[in-house]
Amino acid sequence: MEIVLGYPRLRSEFGRQPLLSDRPADLLLDLPPDPSLAPHFLLKTPRDQGLQAGRDMSEHQVNTERFDSDSFGINHVEGGWPKDVNPQEMEQTIRFRKKVEKDESYVNSVLQLGGVMEHCIRQNNAVDLYQEYFEDEDEVEENQEPPSAKTINVFRDPNNMKRTVSSLSWQPDGGQKLAAAYCCLTYQRTGDLDLHSYIWDIENPNRPDLSLKASSPLICLEYNPKDPHTLVGGGYNGQIGFWDSRRGSQPVDVSSVEQSHRDPVYKTIWLQTKTGTDLFSTSTDGQVLWWDVRRLSEPTDRLILDPGRGGNLDRALGGVSLEFEPTMPTKFLVGTEQGGVLSCNRKAKTSSEKLVCCYEGHLGPVYALQRNPFFPKNFLSVGDWTARVWTEDIRESCILWTRYQTSYLTDGCWSPVRPSVFFTVNMDGMLDVWDILFKQNDPTLSLKVCDEALYSLRLQDNGRLLACGSEGGGASLLELSSGLRTNQSNEKNLLAAMLERETKRERVLEARQKEVRLKEKSRSEEEVGGVLEARQREVRLKEKCRSEEEGGGLGGAGRRGEYSTADQPGRNTFLLPHPEGGGKRSV
Known part of the structure; x- marks a missing residue:
């Protein structure tokens, strides 16, 4: 109803x-001013000034204010009992329940x-308010788009020092x-090194969530897959450090220098054991x-990477990468700086049996090793170009490889x-x-991340x-x-x-x-056998000639007989002394 007043x-x-x-408009430019009105007007210099009608609403901060939360424990006391019933006494509570029932x-x-509860359950089963009916169709449409990636954050080292x-x-x-490990990989640069590595929250790139301090710069840092608060890191001086994020930045324990590695620790991996x-x-x-x-x-155990299986540390190959699959608890792979991948068995009885075989295919250090999550028998290695x-079935050569790139590859991983x-x-x-599956010669997506060299790569579990x-x-x-x-x-199949x-x-x-x-070997053996046979014939012929010379030459006198061709031209006749003496007989 509308009211009109x-x-x-x-x-x-x-x-x-x-x-x-x-x-039409009239321009009164020739109209002179009225002299009588002159005292009432003041002559002023014209001035222009810009005005903004609206308020300035621009934001000067990128991230919104974070919500700080703390976890507190409370003791829950069971309530709803009458005053004369003690809920801690089981007999009284049982007696009261029977009385109420x-x-x-x-x-x-x-x-x-x-x-009422049955009505609510049936209503919830009839209509699911949170069900996404067209989710599969949206995924099909999205999957048809070309592959792409976009940078959403950059976590920069808080220190001014340039560390990798x-x-x-x-x-x-x-x-x-x-978790990011920071270390200067420049050869023999030991002065003014920062010893801190950091844990970043992906929602806050402005400052690290926690700083980890070590006795030496960390080269590798790994989260425990069974405990999200514990980490282990390998240092430049060969020591192993253990951190608990709930205890602060200082390490909980560090290995002794005498029992640790003698060179920088390039890789650490947690084992899937009961204790974790x-x-x-x-x-x-x-x-x-x-x-x-x-x-x-x-350390609890030790293995020397000696390809001669003699356990000699002077002939050992340097390890720069590791791979361990929980479904194969006794097997692991080691990538060496000589370009080979060693397949090892930890449960072998002797040190020579622990080194099973070596896959050789790279011209430089193997910086990354990882088994395919869906096909553990196949593994990826990244090295040189x-x-x-x-x-694992073929040791002589790999089954797939990329063509040589123009720049050195430093890391890699499976999706x-x-x-x-x-x-x-x-x-x-x-x-x-x-x-x-799409193509092997060229990558499906190449993205320029930054103008500097990239040395590490890690993918989230959900991809x-x-x-x-x-x-x-x-x-x-x-x-x-x-x-x-x-x-x-059908990608897996x-x-x-x-x-x-x-x-x-x-x-x-x-x-x-x-x-x-085998054919070349047999042919070479035949050739060698023919040469040996000819050589043997030549030797026999020379021996025969030598024996004949010692027994007397053709036409000359010998100790036991002599040759003569006088009787029968064209035929050699060997004259021997007659056994009765006084003459010679012809042979």
Whole structure:
């Protein structure tokens, strides 16, 4: 209903009615001013001034204010009991329950509340307010988009010193925090080194969430997969450190210098044990050491990477990378700085049996090793200018490899959600995404992350976020497109068929090479046998000639007889002394 309020008034009280008409505009420029009005006007200099009608609403801060929360424990006391009933006494509570259950009002209340609860359950089952009905169709549409990645954050070293992000590790509980190890990898640079590494919260790139202090710069840093608060790191001086983020920045325990590695520790990996306190490490001193963080005074086991299986540390190969698969608790891989990958068995009885075999294919150090999460028999190795895919069934050569890149590759890893996708970084600051089902010669996506060399790479467990560490101390956080983090239809089966096909091809080539080598060997043996036979014939002929010369030459006298051709020309006649004497007989 609309209420209208009117004010009645006569037309004559409105004033004179205006009469409007159209006419051209008149410019009264020649009209002189009225001299009588001159004292009432002041001559002023014209001035222009800009005015802003609205208020300035710009923001000067990038991040919003964070919400600080603390965890507190409370003691819950069971309530609802009458004053004369002690809830701590079991007999009294049982007696009171039996008394209430016999009451008629209790039964009526339960029946009444049961109907209301049943109605709510049926209503919830009928319509699910949180169900996404078109989720699959949206994923199909998104997966058709070309692969892409965008930088969403950059975590920079708070210190002014230029240090390399040598290692990255995601927190296992949701991946909301990122641990970064900072170390200067310049040869023999020992002065004014900062000993701090940091744990970053991905929502706050302005300052680190926690600082980790060590006795030596950390080269590697790894979260415990069973405990999101504990970390282990390997130092430049060969020591192993153990941290608990709930206890602050100081390490809980550090290994002794006498029992540690003699060279920098390049890789540490946690073992999947019941206690969750076991790990092993490798270094360029040629050793693999096993540790228990509850007692870091000395290692629990030791393996020397001697390819001659003699256990000689002077001939050992330097280790720069490690790989361990929990489904294969006795096997592990070691990437060496000589370009080979050693397959080892920890449960072997002797040290010579622990080194099973060596895969040789790189021209430089193997900086990264990782088994395929969906096919553990196949593993990825990154070194020199290529990335190679191996299988445990073939030791002579790899089954897949990328072509040689223009820049040195420094790290790589498989995608945890897509079986056929892996990532590599190089010293040009490029991130390459490879999909071996799509194409093998070129990456499906190449992205320039920064102008500095990239040395470390780590992917989140859900495959959404990827972190790259650079030489200048910056850790770039990138978000991958849905196509790179969503498993494609029938992708696993297609990759399995492809790996099996390539394995068979390598086996055929290997058998062919063995056959060619056998033929060449037999041919060379035949040639050598023919030469030996001819040599033997020549030797026999020379011996015969020598014996004949010793027995007498042709036509000359000998000790027991002589040759003569006088009787029968064209035929040699050997004259022997007659046994009765006084003459010679012809032979």
